[in-house]
Amino acid sequence: MTNIQPTPDVQVADAVKGNWVDTIAPAATRPYLRLSRADRPIGTWLLLLPCWWGLTLAMVHDQTVTWHDAWIAIGCAAGAWLMRGAGCTWNDISDRNIDGQVERTRSRPIPSGQVSVRGAVIWMCAQALIAFGILLTFHINAILLGILALLPVAVYPFAKRFTWWPQVFLGLAFNWGALLAWTAHTGTLGAPAVALYLAGIAWTLFYDTIYAHQDTEDDALIGVKSTARLFGTNTAPWLRRFLMATVGLMGIAVIFSALPNASVLAMVLALAGPWAMGWHMAWQLRGLDIEDPAKCLQLFRANRDTGMIPLVFFCLALLV
Template sequence: MTLPPSSGAVADALPSNWVDRRAPAAWRPYLRLARADRPIGAWLLFWPCAWSSALAAVASGAALPNLWHLALFAVGSVAMRGAGCTYNDLVDRDIDAKVARTRSRPLPSGQVTPKGAALLLAALLAVGLAVLLSLPPFAILVGLGSVVPVALYPFMKRITWWPQAMLGVCFGWGALMGWAAVFGRLDWAPVALHGAAFLWIIGYDTIYAHQDKEDDALVGIGSTALLFGDRTRPILAGFYAGAAGLLGVAVHLAGGGPIAYLGAATFAAHCAWQVARLDTADAGLCLRLFKSNSWAGALVFAFLCADVLLK
């Protein structure tokens, strides 16, 4: 069922999402602002954290990834994705009002005031801080290192063609966190894993950005979708190949077995499928391919866990 415009639903959210159908009406604008109606971003933020926890289990010989850490990363991913979107929308509300896909969001459409958004941001950051302080001391320090790139991200589209690279730094930070929480240090394995996540994120966010390229060009902001243009497919193939290669390097450095390498190969196959399917002129297909990356992330985690269990 398609919701009427008066419902306040966001244009690019599925009409069947739980926020628009079941959440109390007064909560809906704030839940939409935090993207609770579109959980894909929380999954994509979570998977590098989960990879890192599983890779640490591979390296340490543990029977399972640390379940407490995974639970913290899950809560933190939801809270910090919501905080990041709220902060980004506060910074970009004037731009979002000029873009067809985003002008129905709560801030540019007037459903939420900037003050209300700031209060939501403070609440979500408090949850994120509580999660961070529940981790071991070294992991807390590593987590604090993400503050600067997260703060800078919304401004990158105004000064560079590469906002996707800054997103790669931010969303890929979790690849360091699981290892740091287990070992109390960083090694080359999580650094390689962060590199894999970084390239993967540039790739899938380039696909996502192709939905907005005409509006972005009119507004005057940059993206890799505009920069790459008709060359997106071969460039995307390069980023995804680099991500799969660095994932394999991370598995090697952590002492992973054949099943972990099979996970890297399966990830590579999924990425190759995305490249083969891509049509940058089809916005709907771009969104579906972007969302499919949650499965790519899940595959890596599942194979790493299987490697741990079978050892």
């Protein structure tokens, strides 16, 4: 009789300890949920928050709030979870040979043998198709933008092979929701949404450079590029530049969103969002130690709160 070896149930090294995937999810689903990073929810937040920024600033822009906006917010949340999962699955398929050589990533489902490449491709397509179904409920221009978003998503896993700035490509993909949600509400893509998108890219350069400092030694050994390796000990001044770009560009987005119809008080409240966000990013800089991977991961995860700060102020601006 042939002995059938069970698929190993390996927890991912940088997963949140005691997360629901490793503790209560059915065993058969765990490898696929790990592929989707369901055990590491920070990525979903970082993808979702620019969507909600774009939606709330669009409502500030035209002073219109409808029930359809509630669906846009819910649809963006579901779509962010699904497309983050699909994108991470694609990333792991593309990086399966690299991940096995990096201490932090060798426990991921594909290099650890939990999921086959074929199974990962099927899982990726399933997530993307469900997300596409949600996208079809939005304005046609938002649908077209959503389809176009596949381009930076497809390119990102390969960026670290040919550029020292792969974080730019991550920013292009992760902040696309600012453009999409604005357009889903207004029906057209506006200049404030573009400024907001650029602010999000600067923010991504900030937090993902911190994140990349966890892997600089392994990345150097296998020849993978990143802004963390490029900046090295000069990281802090670069992060300050990204902080200023984030705050400045988001401030421009707020001003041009609020100028047509919002009150002065609404504009002031909305402008407090990037200002407070900047202080939270400055707090991260004060605590940064690029030689401490655990600290880098902690600060990276703190960016959920960083992104929530302007959202709270944008919502307050809608109430006045």
